[in-house]
Amino acid sequence: MNIRDIAERAGYGVSTVSRVINGQSNVSDQARERILAVMDACGYEPNTNARYLKMRSPSPVAVFVMGTSNRLFGDILTRIQARFWALGEEVAVTHLEDDANEVQFAIGYQQTRHPKAMLFLGGERTYFREAFGQITVPSVLITNTAEGLGFENLSSVTIDNEAAAARAIDYLHAAGHRRIGILGGTRSPEQIGGRRLEGAESALMAHGIVFSRDQDYEPCDFTEEAGYRAIGRLLWRSPDLTAVLALGDVIAFGAIRAIYDRGGSVPGTLSIMGFDGTALSRYSVPRITTVRQDTDALADRSVDLLLQGMQGPAQALHELAPFDILEQESVGAPNTSGVADLLAAAHDTHRLHR
Structure with a gap:
């Protein structure tokens, strides 16, 4: 059972379910009650299984996912969460709309939630070039390259x-x-x-x-x-x-x-x-x-690079993951x-x- 299953059973979008789990106010009472009822009926526990996890510590690893229907990102995210959970790290996942400015959102998130690190699943280089300099924590961009942007705290893993x-x-x-x-x-x-x-x-x-x-x-x-x-x-x-x-x-x-x-x-x-x-x-x-x-390689190398940054100053690296024709x-x-x-x-x- 995951956030997509809850959304389907409740009849609302993944982003709406994510906002309910996060306790955000921009959700109607009807939607909130319906989603919470479905979560309760399904025995869904956000603290351990959700794609947006409530923070048990003041400094989670923040993951920003572009779009609510990208199934590739879902495959990558599942492995990322498993890696961090095994290490005892708290993960907070936020799904953003396709046309959102993920960097501006992350800047605001940094000011209010104080994450220890950030992962961006998808993203537009223009937004990073314009404003990522305001983000101070170790970060990794996945499925697009940050090479050439010049930020010491921003690595990337993608295919060519x-x-x-x-x-x-x-x-x-x-x-x-x-x-x-x-x-x-x-x-x-x-x-x-x-x-x-x-x-x-x-x-x-x-x-x-x-x-x-x-x-x-x-x-x-x-x-x-x-x-x-x-x-x-x-x-x-x-x-x-x-x-x-x-x-x-x-x-x-x-x-x-x-x-x-x-x-x-x-x-x-x-x-x-x-x-x-x-x-x-x-x-x-x-x-x-x-x-x-290779979603496993994308997830694993992203986590590895982020952990390196979390352990101390590290040079930004930009890596390519494998691909093939299925x-x-x-x-x-x-x-x-x-x-x-x-x-x-x-x-x-x-x-x-x-």
Whole structure:
């Protein structure tokens, strides 16, 4: 039983449950009563199992998680918590909305809660560059790099996102695909999605594949709903695509559902490849072929680096974790008319757009 299970049973979002556990006031009485009732009925004990733990000491290790539906972060967080619990360290986890400024939030948190160290699961380099200098405790950024930012108390552990996205394009090219679209994230190289986009685009160019950001790329948030809606916009513009690289598994989940809801199939109509290698990619229908990040390595090295900083002055280190391609069921041979046939069969192409 974890915070996501409580949220599902209570009918509220993870961020709302997190605020209730944290005792924050910006929650309606109805929501608070419902969530507390579910926690009580399930025997849920925040002090030992929650993703936001009440502090038993004045100086916890603070973990800030970007977004409430990033399943990769959930996999990493579980291992991080286990490592710290084994050491007797208190962990306080806060889930932030996707568009939140995590550094400004952490600055305020430092002033009121006085954590001994901080872990950032996800984050935008721009925010760190602008304001991280106000944070004085040892910190580690996970899944994005802090290299080049110049902060002695900020290390980072990530995969090489550009190289990983390029490897995904190589895989799709080897499968015969020559018209490949990209789905998810933003164009900003300061964000993870932007770095993946740049790596994918470089690989497409290296293979001589025609790619236009305006035509063949559709940005979106890292959620199932965003992927569901964005795939329609992308295919409406580029009906000749035979494959799409979704820059997150969660985006791929939504995109695949959209294809099936319109009468198509994956990979029969369109091949869709994910990114992150989340546990659920092995249980979706079809199972998603994806770039798999080594979540154990990301978690373990992040904890190791943070512990070094907590034990005394330590040089900031910026490390790369392994990745590989998890070959499953969502990529097949190219169907050059698959998307066009899907649109034609709908009789109203705006159905897919919506």
